Amino acid sequence: MTAETTSTTGGETGPSGGYAAARLHLLTKEEQTGPPRRARLARLTDDWLTGLLGDGPRPARAALVAVGGYGRGELSPRSDLDLLLLHDGSATRAELAALADRLWYPVWDLGISLDHSVRTLTEAHETAADDLKVHLGLLDARHVAGDAALTAELRTALLAQWRAQAPARLPELHELGRERARRHGELPFLLEPDLKEAHGGLRDATALRAVAASWVADAPRQGLDAARNTLLDVRDALHLTTGRATDRLALEDQDQVAEALGMLDADTLLRRVYEAGRTISYASDVTWREVSRVLRARSARRRLRGLLGGRPARRTPGEERTPLAEGVVEQEGEVVLARGARPDRDPVLPLRAAAAAAQAGLPLALPAAHALAAADTTLPVPWPAEAREQFITLLGAGPDTVPVWEAMEAAGLITRLLPDWERVRCRPQRNAVHRWTVDRHLVETAVRASALTRRVERPDLLLVAALLHDIGKGWPGDHSVAGETIARDMAASIGFGAADTEVLATLVRNHLLLIETATRRDLEDPATLAHVAKAVGTRSTLELLHALTEADALATGPAAWSAWRASLLADLVKRVSAVLEEGGDPPRPAPSQPSIAAERLAIEAFRTGAPVLALHTRPDRAPAAEPDRAGEDAEPEPVGVELVVALPEQPGVLPAVAGVLALHRLTVRSAELRGVDPAGQGQVLLLDWRVAAEYGSLPQAERLRADLVRALEGSLDIATRLAEREAAYRRPRRRLPLTPPPRVTVAPLGSKVATVIEVRAQDAPGLLYRIGHALDGAGVTVRSAHISTLGANAVDAFYVTGPDGKPLAGEEASGLARDLERALAG
Secondary structure: OOOOOOOOOOOOOOHHHHHHHHHHHHHHOOOOOHHHHHHHHHHHHHHHHHHHHOOOOOOOOEEEEEOHHHHOOOOOOOOOEEEEEEEOOOOOHHHHHHHHHHHHHHHHHOOOOEEEEEEEHHHHHHHHHHOHHHHHHHHOOEEEEEOHHHHHHHHHHHHHHHHHOHHHHHHHHHHHHHHHHHHHOEHHHOOOOEOOOOEOOHHHHHHHHHHHHHOOOOOOOOOHHHHHHHHHHHHHHHHHHHOOOOOEOOHHHHHHHHHHOOOOOHHHHHHHHHHHHHHHHHHHHHHHHHHHHHHHHHHHHHHHHHHOOOOOOOOOOOOOOEEEEOOEEEEOOEEEEOOOOOOOOOOOHHHHHHHHHHHHOOOEOHHHHHHHHHOOOOOOOOOOHHHHHHHHHHHOOHHHHHHHHHHHHHOOHHHHHOHHHHHOOOOOOOOOOOOOOHHHHHHHHHHHHHOOHHHOOOHHHHHHHHHHOOHHHHOOOOHHHHHHHHHHHHHHHHOOOHHHHHHHHHHHHOOOHHHHHHHHOOOOOHHHHHHHHHHHOOHHHHHHHHHHHHHHHHHHOHHHOOHHHHHHHHHHHHHHHHHHHHHOOOOOOOOOOOOHHHHHHHHHHHHHOOOEEEEEEEEEOOOOOOHHHOOOOOOOEEEEEEEEEEEEOOOOHHHHHHHHHHHOOEEEEEEEEEEEOOOOOOOEEEEEEEEEEOOOOOOOHHHHHHHHHHHHHOOOOHHHHHHHHHHHOOOOOOOOOOOOOOEEEEOOOOOOOOEEEEEEEEOOOOHHHHHHHHHHHOOOEEEEEEEEEEOOEEEEEEEEEOOOOOOOOHHHHHHHHHHHHHHHHO
16 A cells, blocks of 8 residues: 555544545545645645644754755655754754654654754754755755744855855766766656656756856756656656656556546657756756856956956956857857847858857857747748758768757757658657657767768768658658658758759668668579669669668667678678669769850950959859759759859969968859860860858959969968968867768779869868869869869869879879878878
8 A cells, every 4th residue: 555545643533644634635636736736745744744843842943944855845746755853952862852753753654755864053064065965955945844043044054155165066066967867868868767867857957956046057947847847747647656756757657657647648748758858958958058158267267366466357348259150150169149140131040050050069059049049030942052051061060960959959940940840859769779769860860971971972962861761750651651752842842953852752761771671681682682773773872872771770779780780781782783883873964064154254364364253143043063953943042152263274273263262261162173265276274163151241353363363373372371360260179070081082984084083071161272282282184173062061073184184094093092082181
């Protein structure tokens, strides 16, 4: 029998019996639940204990104090009673023992767990100073009975002590939270979460109250109280349905708890718990970041005062703000909006800020997230090219994508951008292999895929497929089939062309095909290989599916990936690739011809023997990386600024032009370099670039031309200027652990007239200049180049020849690729 069903002392007419009956009625008969029931249970218990204290003699100055959860008035059915018997030290031991027996024994007789202590004010202070957990409990001290002035004196002194010791105590409290997270995991992603101890649980919510009491920082308030009450409501139901004082929501109890709370099923219960845990864990992360910032600032001020000999330091007019992107700056280790940013007029700003934060390895500041969420702007459908590129950059940032994504999720920005995300948000996966909820698994898969982007021709498609591969799990039926339709719609909304959309749909539909075939089918059977080849269609899609399969397995958990599975998968891909090679991939579209305006520039460059250029915004139907969309019937979209440069052929053109663009803070989105013969008398190089200004301000065309002339003459030291600018704006950045190193290869069947060098690397200011400088230093001639920036990834191809104008020999080409890879990695 539980304490809720019987009383073992005092009879139904005694004080304990009356309390037991009233307690039982409150917990099982009355309809009132949630915070009101917990508060009533606390008041009922207060009245009972007050009666026990008043039933006999007691010292002149003694008080019964509730601490911990009972002090907060949050009594669950099986909660401990945390009680402190406080006195002024004037009573004898016998008097205190008699008083304690009068209080403690009735509690034990009812089978209620009791955490009790008897202390003077001095002893309470000393214990709190020695034991952080005791101090935390006493911060919630609440008077129950006896001398109220004594309780008030305790509370006042302990709060003052807590605030004075905050610089030392708060880091200790933070470490306790991290240790709990290591032991109990993250509540939003556990199939059997500990509602109290896991990260994002009730302990973290209590720690946030302690931080607020220190006056060092305060937690984000939005949704926090509701999240804490959700977890308390679930714990109440768990106690009542199991009859045990447990905080672990075990699988076998979830259906009963869901029914007790009036929820549809256990999955609905878990999703509600996960949402609450995510709110608390995000608030906790934001708060501890603010605590660290404040304590660092205080420590720096103290050191500065010491160096100045006590003289006050001169205050700077404002904090240092380092530009990261248009409308986005770094301030005090966080990403915030620039003072001139207009979220209400810039629908791409949320993605731009998120991409900048993830690429810099910095958190997105809470005020920035709130400002972005408050702006009543939505992206047009399909998204403009810049939005798509920033989205891909965010996905490709590696592990630093996760905290930025969580910040956007907490602000409601993700479902605003991707309405279909709501179906998978906080959705549990009842599979012991999976570590994460569906939504977090999708983000983790993108994180894993970011480490594999050098292996594929289209890293943007890999990253988006990674994010969408399980999107169908929010719908009935086979999630791969449902996901194919959803992914097709989402890809079109994001702004991908028809061909790329079909590739993404194919990847989502078949994301389990390779691993299931490799582990369950006979790879010697031609029918098996033919089936896979027919499903994927092309070698480029097979390449993407291979990388997606590996990223999916790595993001699932340790049991989903092994060296054995990797070898089987690689063998299958090799065999299917051979089948596809026999059939041949569809031919690539022919390169587009120069426009009439570009030909006029080429004629002018040939006539004057000097560089000429044109810089203007132009509409286009798609980025240069998607030539297959050129014939679609679609509304044009602005994709950036077109820069066309024509100049007589000479050494060093590529590094000179790329370096000048980098100096003027122009980011290269795509580019083509080719040779033309406008007058039939000599070669002119024509460079067609699509660029974007880093901070929204375009340079004047004449300044670009003047700097290009100086660079070609050798009077402009580009390398030194770039190094000086980097040093001036250098800030500490963490290297992304899963960002793959540059990869340079020789295309096996690239061209009969030139050697094709393919470069895949993380995009960065000056990258194209470094590539061009290295190729120029190697003594090769760049006949043509095709530059693509897909999110944060540069995917470039350079057609080069030797001094004799012929393709490089095999070993010479391989050596050039190795040297270029080392130069870019250095």
